[in-house]
Amino acid sequence: MxxxxxxxxxxxxxxxxxxxxxxxxxxxxxxxxxxxxxxxxxxxxxxxxxxxxxxxxxxxxxxxxxxxxxxxxxxxxxxxxxxxxxxxxxxxxxxxxxxxxxxxxxxxxxxxxxxxxxxxxxxxxxxxxxxxxxxxxxxxxxxxxxxxxxxxxxxxxxxxxxxxxxxxxxxxxxxxxxxxxxxxxxxxxxxxxxxxxxxxxxxxxxxxxxxRGNNYFHVEISGPQADLHSGVFGGVVEEPMNVLTKVMSNLVDIDGKIKIPHIYDQVAELTNEENETYKSLSFQNSDLINDLKADIVIHNENADSLKSRWRYPSLSIHGIEGAFYESGSKTVIPSKVIGKFSIRSVPYMDPATISKLTIEYVESEFAKLNTKCKLKVWEESSGRxxxxxxxxxxxxxxxxxxxxxxxxxxxxxxxxxxxxxxxxxxxxxxxxxxxxxxxxxxxxxxxxxxxxxxxxxxxxxxxxxxxxxxxxxxxx
Amino acid sequence: MxxxxxxxxxxxxxxxxxxxxxxxxxxxxxxxxxxxxxxxxxxxxxxxxxxxxxxxxxxxxxxxxxxxxxxxxxxxxxxxxxxxxxxxxxxxxxxxxxxxxxxxxxxxxxxxxxxxxxxxxxxxxxxxxxxxxxxxxxxxxxxxxxxxxxxxxxxxxxxxxxxxxxxxxxxxxxxxxxxxxxxxxxxxxxxxxxxxxxxxxxxxxxxxxxxRGNNYFHVEISGPQADLHSGVFGGVVEEPMNVLTKVMSNLVDIDGKIKIPHIYDQVAELTNEENETYKSLSFQNSDLINDLKADIVIHNENADSLKSRWRYPSLSIHGIEGAFYESGSKTVIPSKVIGKFSIRSVPYMDPATISKLTIEYVESEFAKLNTKCKLKVWEESSGRxxxxxxxxxxxxxxxxxxxxxxxxxxxxxxxxxxxxxxxxxxxxxxxxxxxxxxxxxxxxxxxxxxxxxxxxxxxxxxxxxxxxxxxxxxxx
CATH class of the missing domain: 3.40.630.10 (Zn peptidases)
Structure with a gap:
């Protein structure tokens, strides 16, 4: 042999x-x-x-x-x-x-x-x-x-x-x-x-x-049937893009903490044994900063960056469909906008529970705004x-x-x-x-x-x- | 004759x-x-x-x-x-x-x-x-x-x-x-x-x-040099799209009230004489709702809709450049996003004052977030x-x-x-x-x-x- x-x-x-x-x-x-x-x-x-x-x-x-x-x-x-x-x-x-x-x-x-x-x-x-x-x-x-x-x-x-x-x-x-x-x-x-x-x-x-797994969500806010001119309708109607921006601004803190209640409840506890394993790994925040060509790293400790990547959930906002996205300027009030965000999941989060908690949270944040615009929120895809x-x-x-x-x-x-x-x-x-x-x-x-x-x-x-x-x- | x-x-x-x-x-x-x-x-x-x-x-x-x-x-x-x-x-x-x-x-x-x-x-x-x-x-x-x-x-x-x-x-x-x-x-x-x-x-x-006039603003938030994968970097880095969403969520209330301090200071006072002129105009909110095919009208009184359109400023968020905008799903962390919004101005607002107040406000809202991402905000165009x-x-x-x-x-x-x-x-x-x-x-x-x-x-x-x-x- x-x-x-x-x-x-x-x-x-x-x-x-x-x-x-x-x-x-x-x-x-x-x-x-x-x-x-x-x-x-x-x-x-x-x-x-x-x-x-x-x-x-x-x-x-x-x-x-x-x-x-x-x-x-x-x-x-x-x-x-x-x-x-x-x-x-x-x-x-x-x-x-x-x-x-x-x-x-x-x-x-x-x-x-x-x-x-x-x-x-x-x-x-x-x-x-x-x-x-x-x-x-x-x-x-x-x-x-x-x-x-x-x-x-x-x-x-x-x-x-x-x-x-x-x-x-x-x-x-x-x-x-x-x-x-x-x-x-x-x-x-x-x-x-x-x-x-x-x-x-x-x-x-x-x-x-x-x-990590991934649960991908779409949040649709709709208002008028067609796009409007902001000169004619600005100040007159409630604007879907404003509503969506407010809903999405409450999903996650700047430091990556997800604001959805109970979302961390099923995350595996970090044992001392697991914690030890991070100490000898060949990972440096400084390398990360070099690669990104910008110091936008949340955590000071090398191990915390890896833990965030591997064993804690995260939430990222990817974009918006239906709003003005080109370069330059356009004075449009988009009639319907769809925000896209996803949650990276870790052991032992249950995908169905993530979905339920997230949709309920978006619905409750939307309700607080007391707007005449309409909300639809759904899970677009889910992978464990x-x-x-x-x-x-x-x-x-x-x-x-x-x-x-x-x-x-x-x-x-x-x-x-x-x-x-x-x-x-x-x-x-x-x-x-x-x-x-x-x-x-x-x-x-x-x-x-x-x-x-x-x-x-x-x-x-x-x-x-x-x-x-x-x-x-x-x-x- | x-x-x-x-x-x-x-x-x-x-x-x-x-x-x-x-x-x-x-x-x-x-x-x-x-x-x-x-x-x-x-x-x-x-x-x-x-x-x-x-x-x-x-x-x-x-x-x-x-x-x-x-x-x-x-x-x-x-x-x-x-x-x-x-x-x-x-x-x-x-x-x-x-x-x-x-x-x-x-x-x-x-x-x-x-x-x-x-x-x-x-x-x-x-x-x-x-x-x-x-x-x-x-x-x-x-x-x-x-x-x-x-x-x-x-x-x-x-x-x-x-x-x-x-x-x-x-x-x-x-x-x-x-x-x-x-x-x-x-x-x-x-x-x-x-x-x-x-x-x-x-x-x-x-x-x-x-x-009305119009002052059009671009708010750029940048982080890493290139777009990132949310699986690899979600939870590890501060995300420009999250920062921009938070900044833009504080520009205007659902009911159209602009949150920029002192923005209303130069707006002409509504005199009794002017107020009277609105009473006989052939404008009905109900027609507006029919045209829009949705009741998203902010004001209950017909005259208030016209006043909002004609003699009060408004702020509309038009869109975001640099984020994911297509249909479907993409797990991207955009590296640089540019929010677009504009303010419709009315007598006797000074365009330069609007610009100064708005840029200062965006900068102060950004500063509150205490993020490592970078901000650039500028007035893209202005018309009185x-x-x-x-x-x-x-x-x-x-x-x-x-x-x-x-x-x-x-x-x-x-x-x-x-x-x-x-x-x-x-x-x-x-x-x-x-x-x-x-x-x-x-x-x-x-x-x-x-x-x-x-x-x-x-x-x-x-x-x-x-x-x-x-x-x-x-x-x-």
Missing amino acids: DANLEKYFKHVDESTAYFIDQLREVVAIPSVSADHTKRQHVIEMGKWIEKRLLGLDCEVKMIDLGNQDMQGIKVPLPPVVLASYGNDSNKKTITIYGHYDVQPALLSDGWNSEPFTLVELDDGRLVGRGATDDKGPILGWMLCLEAHQKLGIDVPVNLRFCFEGMEESGSIGLDDVIIDQADKWFKGTDFTCISDNYWLGTTKPCLTYGL WWYSSPNHPNFVAGSKAIKRVFGVEPEMTREGGSIPVTLTFEEALKANVLLLPMGAANDGAHSTNEKVDKFNYIQGIKLYGAYWAEIASLTK | DANLEKYFKHVDESTAYFIDQLREVVAIPSVSADHTKRQHVIEMGKWIEKRLLGLDCEVKMIDLGNQDMQGIKVPLPPVVLASYGNDSNKKTITIYGHYDVQPALLSDGWNSEPFTLVELDDGRLVGRGATDDKGPILGWMLCLEAHQKLGIDVPVNLRFCFEGMEESGSIGLDDVIIDQADKWFKGTDFTCISDNYWLGTTKPCLTYGL WWYSSPNHPNFVAGSKAIKRVFGVEPEMTREGGSIPVTLTFEEALKANVLLLPMGAANDGAHSTNEKVDKFNYIQGIKLYGAYWAEIASLTK
């Missing part, structure tokens, strides 16, 4: 140039799912993966998701690529998820080089759209499998891959596929692993065991938080794998955002999910000059092999 | 069919100034007027305003048409303003008939884009002059016309022309008359002697209110003219909006301005199915002749 891993690690190091060439090849396919003019490239990317997996002796099933309506244009959805390798009942089965579509990118957005041409910089950065999100990771899994085959090393686990092409555009159709295939393609899954997030910092690898035990065997295997590759204990992290597919896999497959990132915090996944560091890419591919080995050794 | 007017009135009645045909001809030219693909029709309309005025023995000068940049396209501006008729030093000189461009209109917007084809309905409505705003009026003045010539009646005043083609798109270049030509083309102007507003109701003619004495000879003449045509005293009205050209003419020409509307309150000037009633159109043309006669008789 150890000998095999040593051989594998050595081979990975020696294959660096080839692995980078492979990454160059996939980055060159501009698989931007949000742009219907690039949809054929997303599909091309799906076919590239199909061919690659067939070449690795996988069984492959391309799931056709039908068409999508984009701005009135009927556009085919890219397939979900399912693949299967190994059916040994003596081995554990791992389902691996990733996505092959990428965010939009234009040189004119501020890239220093053509975004779909991978550039290797002297400092080790491999720059290109999708390098870290999520082409580096999905390619990594395939290169890991290929390396095993080249070396004649038995793959110690059964593998099930699930690669989608719509992650950056709402993962249309994916949940249904996962649920439908839970007892078919994914049958027998013992563990799930997703490599689609990032280290907490830039130097220490991590395992991620928690995500995810929280796994960092002591689960899946995490133990991940932790040991990190120790083997990097020689350190992983940072145990949570994230403030949500990765909805995590919950879907956990619930549909009834198997533990491990989030095992390849990239670093500063990779700029959705930004200009997205990169993955050569170090992270190569060590990440080693990590995948080590993870398989450690999962396999759990059975022993 | 009276005999001439009687002859004129009779001729106008007999010319109804011809006058409607003439209106049909000008409505058919889709002179939409906001649409660059229709710009040639605006210019065509200007040339139509030039030809018409030359045919009436006017001296005509077409002022070229150069080009305009519309969405990156260089588009020629339509000319200001100046015309002059009569130079008799024994006669008074009237400058008449109007505009020959119109609002956009598509059948699909909800018109019951093709908007650029005039339709005469059984109830007397003449439906077509521009029928009332402002092609009916400008054509009316020309038909009035033509009728005098046909009847061999001496025109009792010297006339100066100023017809622009950009009123619906910001009157680009017009102010400079008026100021430049004040001592040239408009030299010797005794009175100015603008026919580009509407009756207070639908049955009684009016003269308009006041307009206009207020004329309803006892000025120009208004006396207008009033007598109405009495002659309609047999009633005019309603003396003000408007809540602004017509900036009014102030420009008054200041540049140093002559009193009378607003003498042709159309009724329900003409739907900027809306679908715009119309002018045949009654208003024909009686309006009579009114123009009577007004000239009454101005002439002032000299006697």
